[in-house]
Amino acid sequence: MSDLRALYQEVIAEHNKNPRNFRWMEDANRMAVGVNPLCGDKLTVYMKVDEQGIVRDVSFEGSGCAISVSSASIMTQMLKGKKVEEAERLFNAFHEAVTKDDPQSDLEALGKIAVLAGVRAYPSRVKCATLSWHTMHAALEGEEWVSTE
Amino acid sequence: MNYPGDFMSTASEYLHRSKAYDVYSIRADFPILAERSNGKPLVYLDNAATSQKPRAVLEAMDWTYRHAYANVHRGVHTLSERATKAYEDARTRVQRFIGAADPREIVFVRGTTEAINLVASSFGRTNIHSGDEILITEMEHHSNIVPWQLLRDQTGAKLRVAPINETGELVMEEFERLLNERTRIVALVHVSNALGTINPVKRIVEMAHAMGAKVLVDGAQAVPHMRVDVQDLGCDFYAFSSHKLYGPSGVGVLYGRYELLDAMPPYQGGGEMIRRVTFERSDYAKPPTRFEAGTPNIVGPVGLAAAINYVEELGLDNIAAHEDDLLRYATEATAELPGMRIIGNAARKASILSFELEGIHPHDIGTIVDHEGVALRAGHHCAMPVMDHFKVPATTRASFGLYNTREEIDAFIASLHKVREVLG
Numbered sequence: 001m002s003d004l005r006a007l008y009q010e011v012i013a014e015h016n017k018n019p020r021n022f023r024w025m026e027d028a029n030r031m032a033v034g035v036n037p038l039c040g041d042k043l044t045v046y047m048k049v050d051e052q053g054i055v056r057d058v059s060f061e062g063s064g065c066a067i068s069v070s071s072a073s074i075m076t077q078m079l080k081g082k083k084v085e086e087a088e089r090l091f092n093a094f095h096e097a098v099t100k101d102d103p104q105s106d107l108e109a110l111g112k113i114a115v116l117a118g119v120r121a122y123p124s125r126v127k128c129a130t131l132s133w134h135t136m137h138a139a140l141e142g143e144e145w146v147s148t149e
Numbered sequence: 150m151n152y153p154g155d156f157m158s159t160a161s162e163y164l165h166r167s168k169a170y171d172v173y174s175i176r177a178d179f180p181i182l183a184e185r186s187n188g189k190p191l192v193y194l195d196n197a198a199t200s201q202k203p204r205a206v207l208e209a210m211d212w213t214y215r216h217a218y219a220n221v222h223r224g225v226h227t228l229s230e231r232a233t234k235a236y237e238d239a240r241t242r243v244q245r246f247i248g249a250a251d252p253r254e255i256v257f258v259r260g261t262t263e264a265i266n267l268v269a270s271s272f273g274r275t276n277i278h279s280g281d282e283i284l285i286t287e288m289e290h291h292s293n294i295v296p297w298q299l300l301r302d303q304t305g306a307k308l309r310v311a312p313i314n315e316t317g318e319l320v321m322e323e324f325e326r327l328l329n330e331r332t333r334i335v336a337l338v339h340v341s342n343a344l345g346t347i348n349p350v351k352r353i354v355e356m357a358h359a360m361g362a363k364v365l366v367d368g369a370q371a372v373p374h375m376r377v378d379v380q381d382l383g384c385d386f387y388a389f390s391s392h393k394l395y396g397p398s399g400v401g402v403l404y405g406r407y408e409l410l411d412a413m414p415p416y417q418g419g420g421e422m423i424r425r426v427t428f429e430r431s432d433y434a435k436p437p438t439r440f441e442a443g444t445p446n447i448v449g450p451v452g453l454a455a456a457i458n459y460v461e462e463l464g465l466d467n468i469a470a471h472e473d474d475l476l477r478y479a480t481e482a483t484a485e486l487p488g489m490r491i492i493g494n495a496a497r498k499a500s501i502l503s504f505e506l507e508g509i510h511p512h513d514i515g516t517i518v519d520h521e522g523v524a525l526r527a528g529h530h531c532a533m534p535v536m537d538h539f540k541v542p543a544t545t546r547a548s549f550g551l552y553n554t555r556e557e558i559d560a561f562i563a564s565l566h567k568v569r570e571v572l573g
């Protein structure tokens with residue numbers, strides 16, 4: 001039970017019910033759609049990045065499980081106002097934290113998204129947690145579609 | 150010397166149980182059911198994906214590996230003859246089980262998927278041409294869609310799809326309208342794995358035959374739940390997998406009417422399936438050997454035969470009655486849950502309960518109930534068109550087998566309450 005509590009913490013349940021920045025962004029200059037063909041989850045991430053490389057706004061739309069929705073919601077909160085390089089660093093750190101056998105990144109460096117680090121214990125659910133992050137990464141790289149397969 | 154279970158007789162030494170269906174003594178036959186999962190007793194409700202194995206199956210396979218294992222149909226030595234006899238006895242056991250006229254109508258394959266691919270490829274190549282039509286239904290498993298799409302793309306034939314209604318039943322008027330004299334084959338599922346719907350196969354076979362079309366039935370979910378008699382159904386092909394029938398994985402059955410099999414070209418080339426090979430040409434063996442190229446799964450059919458003995462000893466009618474009771478009990482109990490929507494409410498249904506809990510994603514349900522020891526399936530169940538029809542990305546599915554109990558359904562319902570607790 002302790003693991004499950006670690007996974008479905010109140011923060012996650014709360015973000016799932018009231019996802020932040022859950023909206024279409026008319027004037028986005030970066031955008032990508034992420035799909036997880038295994039479960040049919042689909043998220044669109046919108047970003048507005050200025051000339052200084054600062055993420056001015058970020059939002060998402062779509063449907064998914066509590067893990068993918070809360071991860072996306074927390075991600076949008078974290079990235080607003082950050083530099084693109086910092087967004088990429090967080091993506092790499094989070095990805096490593098949930099996929100590597102012995103992750104180097106410490107939880108503190110992950111900030112708020114650390115609440116989702118418990119997904120490590122559920123290999124079948126890791127892709128749910130990383131879907132929005134992969135999509136954000138693809139949007140920054142100029143790719144419009146990304147699939148977790 | 151053969152395995153003491155002796156697949157040829159049903160009056161075996163397994164006949165030790167009293168006539169009444171005692172699910173608790175039956176559970177004792179399945180070693181894995183004593184396992185714990187996440188510290189809780191395992192509640193295995195994913196039988197439509199695959200079923201657990203009784204000791205009788207494990208022992209028959211173990212015995213064969215220890216005492217009767219060699220390659221089949223090849224050696225002149227005693228051990229090979231013993232293995233060949235076990236393999237061929239298993240074929241006869243399957244023939245009797247599904248009411249086929251002749252053991253040569255039973256082809257051992259890898260599973261339902263391979264059986265359907267075999268027919269689409271071999272029967273399809275010789276009998277289905279540009280302008281011809283293949284008729285399937287909207288409730289098919291991907292394994293009864295994709296092989297026909299491949300054939301369509303190779304031949305220029307048309308693939309038509311008969312729709313289902315809101316309860317998850319085939320719309321018979323539409324089926325009848327789509328069936329015509331260009332239809333070469335009708336391929337449909339006997340029992341839907343995503344909805345539980347039992348299709349009126351016998352009537353469909355009559356309608357198809359009246360139009361001159363052949364019929365392939367995907368029986369993967371039917372064979373574990375009810376008595377199947379292929380001659381009574383009248384179908385031309387019938388496919389099923391051992392692993393859903395309490396037998397081992399990696400083996401399955403294609404039944405085909407002999408004159409059809411005999412007119413079909415090989416599916417794969419290799420050893421075993423030929424009579425004579427020169428570099429100019431090869432003469433193919435008769436069915437079923439023609440379709441069993443290479444060294445087959447030798448011990449798999451032995452395990453399947455033991456599984457057939459096991460379910461026949463319990464009685465398929467008893468199993469069906471037990472599972473119907475579980476389905477009724479679960480359907481009533483889940484109706485009380487807030488936000489519950491059952492997907493698939495056909496009048497004739499096998500023990501499959503596919504559902505949606507409003508506002509909660511099936512994957513979250515699957516993970517949370519797993520913590521309570523309850524194994525459910527969450528996903529599209531390899532039936533994406535069914536998900537599209539009901540406008541859901543996925544469903545959660547509980548599927549009941551011969552060893553499940555009402556207490557397990559209570560545990561399942563309690564675990565769904567837990568889901569609400571965790572996710573609100």
Ligand SMILES: Cc1ncc(COP(=O)(O)O)c(C=O)c1O
Pocket residue numbers: 197198259260261262263290292293338340341342367369370390401531
């Ligand atoms: C209705 C139906 N058809 C076909 C299959 C495919 O069976 P297998 O994977 O054993 O080939 C399944 C099982 O997943 C099924 O439920």
